[in-house]
Amino acid sequence: MSSHDKLVLAGILSLGLLAPPALAFDFGRPATPQEIKLWDIDVSPDGKGLPDGSGTAVQGKQIFADNCAACHGDNGQGGIKDRLAGGQGTLASNMPVKTVGSFWPYATTLFDYIHRAMPYPTPGSLSTDETYAVTAYILSLNGIVPADGKIDKESLPKIKMPNRDGFIPEPEFDPAKLFRNK
Known part of the structure; x- marks a missing residue:
């Protein structure tokens, strides 16, 4: 065996690639249920996974100003990051404006994204009620819920987004089939 072959074999062995599975992955411990x-905080389009809580668009306006407007602009427009409001009726035009109100198919996706990934740079720092409130506010900016609207885990999945029927999923990605066991 050449020196090169011995070096390659030593590298493979050190990575555990030739070791039995029990030895190759014998580190750490199983995660506890807690x-x-x-x-385990993901939310399905049908609302499965939404936590208890609620929030109003009125409450969300101040939370948005404090945590979101720096990036997304006042009223969800004009910021350095994605525009969140407006754009309805533009998707079929030469200059489509893709926003929460014009493009997103599910209101639950908005809650899920804010809850897991926002605000930058402190994702997950909003409480559940604050997340519902910001979601309500953004939906109100798009005319989807009233300016004094309130949402919770019962009402949010019932909101029909303007572009809900604008997506035609492949049969194997049918949400009814994908999320029925969650």
Whole structure:
């Protein structure tokens, strides 16, 4: 065996690629149910996974001003990051404006994204009620809920977004089939 072959074999062995599975991955410990629950926060389009809580667009206006407007602009427009409001009726034009109100198919997706990924640079720092409130405010900016509207885990999945029927999923990605066991 050449020196090169011995070096390659030593590298493979050090990575555990030739070791039995029990030895190759014998590190760490299984996550506890409590640890899994901390990360199991995704929300399905049908609302499964939404936590208890509620918020109003009125409450969300101040939370948005404090946490979101720096990036997304006042009233969800004119910021350095994605525009969140407006754009209805533009998708079929030469200059489509893709916003929450014009493009997104599910209101639950907005809650899910804010809850997991916003605000930058402190994702997950908003409480559940604050997340509902910001969601309500953004939906109100788009005319989807009233300016004094309130949302919660019962009402949010019932909101029909303007572009809900604008997506035609492949049959294998049918949300009714994908999320029925969640």
